Amino acid sequence: MPSAPVAKKSTRAPQRVAPRVGRRASELIFGDLWAFDPAPESADPKLKPRYDLFINGKFVAPKGGKYFDSINPANERKLTEIALAGPVDVDAAYAAAQRAADGVWGKMPGRERAKYLYRIARLLQDRAREFAVAETLDGGKPIKESRDFDVPMAAAHFFYHAGWADKIEYVAPGRRVAPLGVVGQVIPWNFPLLMCAWKLAPALAMGNTVVLKPAETTSITALKLAEIFQDAGLPPGVVNFVTGAGDVGAAVLNHPTPAKIAFTGSTEVGKIIMRSLAGSDKKMTMELGGKAANIIFDDAPLDQAVEGIVNGIFFNQGHVCCAGSRLLVQEGIAEKVLAKLKARIRTLRVGDPLDKNTDIGAINSREQLTKIRALVAAGVKEGCAMFQPECALPPKGFYFRPTIFSGVSMSSRVAREEIFGPVLSILTFRTVDEAIEKANNTAYGLSAGVWTDKGSRILKLSTELKAGVVWANTYNKFDPASPFGGYKESGFGREGGRQGLLDYCKLI
Amino acid sequence: MLVCSPQAALQRLFDEVGSVDQIGIDERVAKYGTRSVKKAAKLWGLRTAVSMVDLTTLEGKDTPGKVASLCQKALRPHDDASVPPVAAVCVYPSMVRHARRALRNDSVVRIASVATAFPSGQAPLKTRLAEVKAAVADGADEIDMVINRGAFLAGEFGRVQDEISAVVTACGAATLKVILEVSELETYDNIRAASFLAMRVIRPGDFIKTSTGKTSLNATLGNNQVMLEAIRDFYLDTGVAIAMKPAGGIRTAKQALTFLIAVKETLGDAWLNNTRYRFGASSLLNDLLRQLEKEKTGAYQAPYYFSEAAESY
């Protein structure tokens, strides 16, 4: 490392010359004058070599005796083995859930149910670092995010919903409510622990019992959560985990027992589920895909808007249903915004998710990486201009550089299809009405962003955007108290807040 | 030619430079705190920070002896050859000649003098300019001036700017640092606007500076960020590189490293040196030394192992 340069009266400070020729004098150099050393998180995730199913309060081997490998997408190495559930196991899980619903959980006063949920929240807070490392190893997201967002937010969801358990008379004013009974839930791989919390907390708070299937590439933190259920003394059968892939998910959602099912995943799979449940009495909530418009007006505070764009699409490698994947920028500032964006993404660090300085971690699976590459290739083929910062990627593992497409039109595939990766498509607009039109011109309707200094414009856009969540002068903000869910093909039902509870009870 | 009313000038200035979202800034700077700087990177950061310190004494009770002692510390902060000298000492105008005597003419450590009726700036312009000239004549290499906050808040931007221009002239060859006094400007919008007001009339290599250190709110990551972004936007527009100095409130090495991370990620490599970035501080220096010693020996250090330490417990 060079030693610190010392001031002289007339000489300029030493500068690294950028590799490109013809560089304009007034460009910034984001080089490696001060390179950060690796800063790996060292906490022990306390992984078991093998994880069994969690049924009726115990870890039980699958009847078929089969297990599948769980790998770390950062380096493709095996982490552990996960039980592969079969139909017999799913039956056993539902039987346990039904017994608990009819017995101890269904009869328990709300204030006592609340105490279990509070305990779970507190125990998760105790073991926060351990869970954060496990989450990062399993799914590839940066340790910074699992530590500062996923785990604390999961604990907060349990804590928030605990407080509703004895206040259910306020959920639907003027009406009495009752639990639905048993619910079946299938969750995705992008926020494994947090999605567990989003699904379990309201279900349990309202007096239901659950059979839940985590995603097959990210089952570890759910099964660690089961350890916390045991420590908290959660009565057996209240929560049951069955692990496996799509067929296990279908078994969970099609089983006759649950009164209601909840699914978070792609719109494509959501439609398959809806078809297979047609004609059944089951209540459903669907939280599906999105292609959110992030709209920047020329009076927006630009640097903060750029930060918001970056948060909107590169947070969690873009594996976010509500990602701001379409930037709609007002024409007059488009060039300026693009320049600022490029400068900002040059300071994003792609690499080992366990390194505390990593901003963008690994793509969750080879499958997802293939999908991203295909859509990005399509974008290039369609003539969109692509920008990626120059940064080294680790030799093994699944990685993709943050990518910006400019010159995108509304008909481009990269403007219409959900990529679910760190890829931003930039389109321009001239007027407020045009922005609204372009933003709404999609089958999706999960979220949107608005950046402007003008309050009345924020409220107009909030009123007219067909999206379940509108972020004004911010993006990707979540809170257990704030209802989340989409319009149109982004799904139906809400999670979080008072509205979210309505999906987990019946009016009587 | 019609002269604009102060109100019109106000509206144009803010429109031209754009507004700042406070929550957005606060969230951006919070990310700097999550960066983990270890080993060689930490050593580089700590040594660079030492070389950026404007070692300051601005007290009513300053004496030639105190200033001489400060200058010795500035030249040789610790009994360790790998620790560089600081960038400058910062003193009141009446102490400049004592600093010059202690540092002599070929010193690598520069002499910065506050001037223009520091810290309030509430004196006739004539007096303020005379003070600048006198300090430069006594040997000051740098002048730290304060802007006219009253005029700024009353919307008299032309006057604020003209006064800065006059000080630039009075400085001659001396480098100028323009103190905005962020605590009195209060909002990030005002700080951004004041930054541009100054940058438009100072020279490449001059500084904008956060505070006098004499109020209860000084440099924060937030106001540092606002000013760095202003410098960056001005540089990309005009090619003129203005330097930055946060002052006051930065007491620990960890804080200093976080401020440097902000520089690294906002302005890049070209600003990571003491011609483009300084820390206005006094107790910060010893904390940097403590951390350097800890990196060298592996042991945490008591404060009293370092010269000029304030505490003895």
Place this chain on the structure above:
Amino acid sequence: MARLPITKTPKVYVGGAFIRSESARVFPLRDAAGDFFANIPQCTRKDLRNAVEAAAKAGPGWAKRTAYNRGQILYRLAEMIEARAGEMAAAIALGGATPAAAAREVAAAVDRLIYYAGWTDKYEQVLGNVNPVAAPYFNFTVTEPMGIIGVIAPDEAPLLALISLIAPAFTSGNTVVALASTTQPYPAILLGEMLATSDLPGGVVNLLTGFRAEMIPTFATHTHLRAISAVVNAAERKALALGAAESVKRTILLKVEEKRDWFSSALQSVDAIRNTLEFKTTWHPVGA
């Protein structure tokens, strides 16, 4: 020879610290058998004045905490009491309650605190709302804590009644100055210690001990107290109401002569929180 234990000197919890009365006066507390237990600070109007200053200083910071943070702190207070349930039950039993009844009161007080901890980040969703006005404006009503609330607890249920009165007040961001039961002040002394270890900032809750007759005139007239929540007799109600009139204080006065079951869930509700909240309505145009 049996070991002689060290007895504790009770002090009151004000401004996050434990103090004697500024008057240095005390009154003796005797147990159910009539034996001397300890000397309790006999607080004065100046102690009340100082407590209000402490509450005023702590107020802005407490009101700015997120609802989640306040909920966590109330929950931690419950953790602190639960962990020392035996000690607290013994404090209640000093007044003659049976061990079972005392334990029941402690459990109920902890559960009531948990109840209010669960409201901090929810009552806004029930009490506040958006109003569909007949003009192009976004119109919304939110709640806001009032400020410093004065609380006067009855002599009975020395822990449960006190918690039932103070919890709904400070859960929303208000600060509290409370006068504990005159005849059974020791649970409040212990509660102070539990408040101090709960992460609650000093000055948010201040607990005084002493005599109602001495303290009520100042509770009634101190203009910095925005509301009084009290369980008092008819003469005391009159005095409080008259004093309140001078600065338009809100009063929530329960009649001590009415029998009430402090254990009943009728005595915990979101309405108790609403009693010490303001409502603020804002209009903003909706348009390009």
